[in-house]
Amino acid sequence: MFTKKILIISNIIFVVIISILVYILLFMGTEMVKLPDDTRIVVKYEPDLRDLVLNEMRDYLEVMNEIQQGLAENNPDKIVKAATRQGQISLEATPIRLLKLSPLACKQMGFRGHDIFQSIADSARVNFSKETTINQLAELTNNCIVCHRTYKVEAQ
Numbered sequence: 001m002f003t004k005k006i007l008i009i010s011n012i013i014f015v016v017i018i019s020i021l022v023y024i025l026l027f028m029g030t031e032m033v034k035l036p037d038d039t040r041i042v043v044k045y046e047p048d049l050r051d052l053v054l055n056e057m058r059d060y061l062e063v064m065n066e067i068q069q070g071l072a073e074n075n076p077d078k079i080v081k082a083a084t085r086q087g088q089i090s091l092e093a094t095p096i097r098l099l100k101l102s103p104l105a106c107k108q109m110g111f112r113g114h115d116i117f118q119s120i121a122d123s124a125r126v127n128f129s130k131e132t133t134i135n136q137l138a139e140l141t142n143n144c145i146v147c148h149r150t151y152k153v154e155a156q
């Protein structure tokens with residue numbers, strides 16, 4: 001009789017402990033995430049402009065990857081082809097609406113990025129040197145980082 005009671009009590013304790021563990025595992029996890037302070041300036045674009053900007057951003061990453069592949073393969077043609085896609089041509093295709101809604105410093109960093117893509121293409125075409133391309137890539141990446149630290153985009 002006594003051992004049966006102990007058995008029942010220990011089973012209850014067991015179930016309670018398991019339930020607490022399951023609860024912690026399933027529901028407490030997300031609360032442990034500490035978000036970094038976000039002091040970025042919000043830039044508001046209409047939904048189509050926001051999509052356009054983010055689409056272009058993803059292409060920047062692809063172009064940079066193709067440039068890196070070109071470096072690894074010692075293939076300047078690949079670098080010229082990739083970097084040209086986001087160089088002067090892309091800058092000229094920027095919609096006026098986007099320029100109107102972007103703060104000055106944001107525009108300048110946007111222009112600077114296209115300028116560096118264009119110089120990567122020009123240098124690789126005229127006088128290819130891996131060191132030059134790598135230095136230009138570092139300058140380009142720094143421009144991406146500064147802008148990402150400063151701005152975020154929301155649809156208006």
Ligand code: HEC
Nearest residue numbers: 054057058060061106109110113143144147148151152153
């Ligand atoms: C003129 C400012 C600016 C420059 C320069 C810039 N970005 Fe961005 N990028 C942004 C903003 C703003 C966002 C949106 C971030 C947010 O809202 O949280 C973004 C988002 C992105 C995203 C996410 C896209 C998505 O679909 O959500 C990628 C990838 C990205 N940038 C890559 C790059 C790369 C690579 C470079 C450099 C070659 C670069 N960006 C240069 C401002 C910039």
